[in-house]
Amino acid sequence: MIQITVISGPERRRVWTDQQKRELVAAVLAPGANVAKIARRADLRREVRSPHPCARRCG
Template sequence: MSQMTILTGPERRRRWSEEDQCRILAAAFAPRATVAAAARQYDVATSLIYKWRRTLGPGKRALPKLSWFAMSLPPLRCRRHQP
């Protein structure tokens, strides 16, 4: 049976650290991964993952545009954590 979290206090939204967000983004946009599967794994809405990608990814996109041919993608890095 699934686990259920009941929020009883005034704070009804979970707070995700930037490290958690980056880890979830890396899982969602890893090769052969799907955003939906990562969202289920971490119990996060898919729309939130896409929002994090827009806000934490380098520039406006966290991943380069894909072309019609197969190519390898660089690892996902968050802009705020680059040295």
Template sequence: MTQVTVLTGVRRRRDWTDQDRLEILREAFSPGACVADVARRHDVSRSLIYLWRRAALRQVQETFVPAVIEDEPGTTANASVEEPEAAIVLDFADGRRLRIFASASPALAVAALKAMR
């Protein structure tokens, strides 16, 4: 059975909420998913899904925070406090600081970076 959606009135396009778009993107680009199948299931064009993905990636890239690596320990403002030497120190624009030590496992470092989003 074929389903037809009739859009009437002045507006002839559907408005997708950001939450709907994000859910469709998660479903379309999850491991083992086929974008064409997801597009058919949600009655949306495949090209529109890729357009949404490009826009979402641009937003994520705009919020990228550069990492600052200090060569010499003790050059920070809190040099008087004794702390183990961090391998990576990330200072965020909102004042948060993330220190990743050399002894941290890769899984812990990834989890910490995801939590800072």
């Protein structure tokens, strides 16, 4: 099943609770974590999941 999120109002940014942030960080830091899968489950855009292009060049 495909999940679609429709944003219809002026608010376009998601508001994350502190608990949600802690859970995402803990999931990413877990041994063997697949960051791409975790990001997709959290419905994060590709731009947010990928490192900034400069990050590789700038160290």
